[in-house]
Amino acid sequence: MKLIGPNGEVIVELPSQVELYQSPDGASSLLVDGEVIHPFVVRDALNVWVAWNGYSAMFTLPEQDEALAKLELRAPMTGKVVSISVAVGDSVEPGQTVATLEAMKMEYRLEAEVEGKVVEIGAKPGELVDLGQLLVRLE
Amino acid sequence: MFPIQRILVANRGEIACRVFRSAHEMGIGTASIYAEDDCQSPHVGAAEVSAQVADYLDIGDVIRAAKETKSDAVHPGYGFLSENPGFARACADAGITFIGPTAEAMEALGDKSIARETAKKFGIPVAEGFGPFSSVADIEKAAKELGAPLMLKAAAGGGGKGMKKLLSLDNLRSEIETSQRETRASFGDDRLIVERYIHPARHIEVQVMADGQTAIALGERECSLQRRHQKIIEESPSTAIDSAMREKLFDAAKKITEGVGYSNAGTVEFLVGPDGGYYFLEVNTRLQVEHPVTELCTGLDIVRMQIEIAGGLPMMSQDKVIRRGHSIEARLNAEDPYRGFLPSAGPILLKSFVDGIRVDTGLGGFVGTKYDSLIAKVISHGETREEAIEKLTFALRESAILGISTNQTFLLQLLESDFFKNGETYTSTIDSLEIGQRPVPPELEIAAAAAFRGPIRNPAEVWSSLGAWRMK
Numbered sequence: 001m002k003l004i005g006p007n008g009e010v011i012v013e014l015p016s017q018v019e020l021y022q023s024p025d026g027a028s029s030l031l032v033d034g035e036v037i038h039p040f041v042v043r044d045a046l047n048v049w050v051a052w053n054g055y056s057a058m059f060t061l062p063e064q065d066e067a068l069a070k071l072e073l074r075a076p077m078t079g080k081v082v083s084i085s086v087a088v089g090d091s092v093e094p095g096q097t098v099a100t101l102e103a104m105k106m107e108y109r110l111e112a113e114v115e116g117k118v119v120e121i122g123a124k125p126g127e128l129v130d131l132g133q134l135l136v137r138l139e
Numbered sequence: 140m141f142p143i144q145r146i147l148v149a150n151r152g153e154i155a156c157r158v159f160r161s162a163h164e165m166g167i168g169t170a171s172i173y174a175e176d177d178c179q180s181p182h183v184g185a186a187e188v189s190a191q192v193a194d195y196l197d198i199g200d201v202i203r204a205a206k207e208t209k210s211d212a213v214h215p216g217y218g219f220l221s222e223n224p225g226f227a228r229a230c231a232d233a234g235i236t237f238i239g240p241t242a243e244a245m246e247a248l249g250d251k252s253i254a255r256e257t258a259k260k261f262g263i264p265v266a267e268g269f270g271p272f273s274s275v276a277d278i279e280k281a282a283k284e285l286g287a288p289l290m291l292k293a294a295a296g297g298g299g300k301g302m303k304k305l306l307s308l309d310n311l312r313s314e315i316e317t318s319q320r321e322t323r324a325s326f327g328d329d330r331l332i333v334e335r336y337i338h339p340a341r342h343i344e345v346q347v348m349a350d351g352q353t354a355i356a357l358g359e360r361e362c363s364l365q366r367r368h369q370k371i372i373e374e375s376p377s378t379a380i381d382s383a384m385r386e387k388l389f390d391a392a393k394k395i396t397e398g399v400g401y402s403n404a405g406t407v408e409f410l411v412g413p414d415g416g417y418y419f420l421e422v423n424t425r426l427q428v429e430h431p432v433t434e435l436c437t438g439l440d441i442v443r444m445q446i447e448i449a450g451g452l453p454m455m456s457q458d459k460v461i462r463r464g465h466s467i468e469a470r471l472n473a474e475d476p477y478r479g480f481l482p483s484a485g486p487i488l489l490k491s492f493v494d495g496i497r498v499d500t501g502l503g504g505f506v507g508t509k510y511d512s513l514i515a516k517v518i519s520h521g522e523t524r525e526e527a528i529e530k531l532t533f534a535l536r537e538s539a540i541l542g543i544s545t546n547q548t549f550l551l552q553l554l555e556s557d558f559f560k561n562g563e564t565y566t567s568t569i570d571s572l573e574i575g576q577r578p579v580p581p582e583l584e585i586a587a588a589a590a591f592r593g594p595i596r597n598p599a600e601v602w603s604s605l606g607a608w609r610m611k
Contacts, residue, residue: 001588006477006577012588020589026489026541030586039586040539042488048587049488051539054551057579059587074593122593134593 004060043132070113071138075129090118098136142450143212147205150216152501155182158214161442170208180503195219202233212236221425222249238449239403247399248422251294258419263391266418270332278315281333288336291318295326299368339565340410341379345392346433350454351402356389358433363564373429374467375436378562435466435520465527469550471515473506476549477577484508488542496534
């Protein structure tokens, strides 16, 4: 995976076994090939901030991946999923609502920016989701 | 009943929170002030009452806020109005106790050029120099007479504002102009003094407390590690002096403060040169950023002592001051050491500090560029210097601030450097470092890639799936 870090572009080869577990306060557990470390990870739609062992950095996806990023509809905030209005296999149009979230008694409609076919649904209605969590993946 | 009922802190950030803590412990009321754009900062809510002011530097408005909040005392913190005799006088005129020296003592010591003359009068060595001057022509003339290497310094205040080191006179005029612009912006006064640059030098300062007649020395702090003339790591005791030199510095510090009838907390700064000679630099007539280092070595609460002295209570005697162990402070700043220490601003997305160590902070949800870049001070204490280094290193490794660039990693690089471990720190050390790029270990990149790949899983699942994973 290509990322832009504080010193420019880097290619990150993800080891075969990598899992990231995160609590809402950012404290995380990263499992890499049988070992656990505890970084702090925060992400929004465009950036990921990581701190670990006194180091910290912000990472961004390279611009060429923006088209790809548009196919991943992620939670813009921490909140509750009110509804998912599409199912795997559905075709969606730009502007079409794919999910509705609620936080602080405000509803937020997540709309598709590009057309595509739904290949993955990341959350169920009623579920609490974190900022940046994948809700719908298009193809 | 204690003569002070409510203290208004004419400041913001960590130092306002620090002063409130001592006041709360003493059962004294508190009041905060805030500028319009700063109303959400933590110091505002850390006091019992608060009032908006047009600006932290607006003397008339701060006095009005003190009256409005029924405060009978004002603590100025550091920076802003803390070294402004006009403010001390305005408080006195309004019948408000100023927790600091009198305007007269401040004038005698706060102005660097007058302080130099005062020091000379008491036989304390000073670096060769001239000033103060306001006109560019006068400054230029003095600089040419003294010759390089030299320092340009603000006559009116400290904190490295307006301070310039000139190794040659090539860009003299533009350096003078830059220095005066910064000085004007910081202190509303553009007078500069021109002084010999002593190199390589140690910055060693003595914390004094005084009651108007007697001064006592609480200890020295070595603050040689500075970037852009701003200290970033401070420690006590200094690795550079022996007990004979320590006594000399303590005596000089007491002499100069007693000589002007000084009261309250003050810091007398010296440079110790390569020849082992010491030179008086300046007196900071206020609480210093790095005062916790002395508090941890002595077990004293300097803010409490300030309040007691201002309230007319007797000061402790010198023989009651006992120093023990070693303390080190690291200043976490919102800045990027890998980009020329450029200040960094933005929302704080995450902050996490470890327990079991002193952290003085006033960090809220946002860091702007309008105010100081200091976001937290982490201060360790150990029986030995090595123990203090280990504790501070651990605390910085375990802490995290996300959303802005900080100097956290750089502080760790300093703490783990050979020169720091060997106690070889000079005021020029950081400027002479090849800092290079921000170190980014592969763990960060993998965590970032994993987060982008998502979805991020809930930690509740971690224990059930841990199974064969082992903790590192």
